[in-house]
Amino acid sequence: MLKWLNYFWRQALSILKPAVEEQPAPSPEIPKTFLHPAPRKTVAKELPYNLAVDPLESSLFYRSLEGKIVSRSLVSGAIEWQSEEYGYPIRVTDQILWAVQSDAIAAYSTIDGQLLMRSNQLWLPGEVTHSRCDLSDQTLRIALLYIHVWKGGTPAPNHRDSAAYQINLIAGEVTKTYAFEDTPRYDGPNWIPGDDRRPNLQEVEGQIYPSVSSEQLLKINRPLGICKSAQLQTASVIIHNYRTVDATQRIVLSVFSNQPPYSQLWEAIINEYREQEWEPPHC
Structure with a gap:
């Protein structure tokens, strides 16, 4: 009789006892530098407007309308992978895609989109305007710029925040070379000697893809x-x-x-917005 009562008592307790929810496995921590450092041997040229291409020109990388990084076959337009994080590409060295991800520099595998490295939190005032990849010293240098457009009632200059960072291509380590807030002027991508407020991004021969010829553009029916x-x-x-x-x-x-x-071959809308009309302040 006692055994029978104990059995039913244990059964009742098991029903009343709340089930313990299984905790999801923690996401693996993304390293701040590469786990397997290796020198880079090839680098793709620079593309305009936050685009990147691999050295073999098989895949094109861009920021989608949703803000994700998309890898797409250059010729067929087939989507190969899309990042889970928001960001935009900078350059490709070998099989590494360097990108801006929120407030950090990140490295993705060009093959499958795996996030390989993400730097510490950085001050990134705007989008990358220039980049220089130098395989002789295994570095990638980038310059960022953000323009504060003046909309006041009296004339005044626009203010610009700028910064530059150097990325070690072997280890993935990111170091700041320059940061300046509220810059009153900006004279281009070249560093003036003795002025540490501007990044040294002298053009390297063959680093930038040439523009499409005017003759070809005229034969392509595109909106003005x-x-x-x-x-x-x-x-x-x-x-x-x-x-x-x-x-x-x-x-x-x-x-x-x-x-x-x-x-x-293919096309994609990568940004779309409505401009807000500015109204002068009421007196």
């Missing part, structure tokens, strides 16, 4: 607007920034063949 382009070996990459009929500002990435009749 600001245009940036890059002529690769396998394709022509064109960025159009134009205003739609409903007053929406749209930025479109288009990839064309670089041979007549210059047929379009």
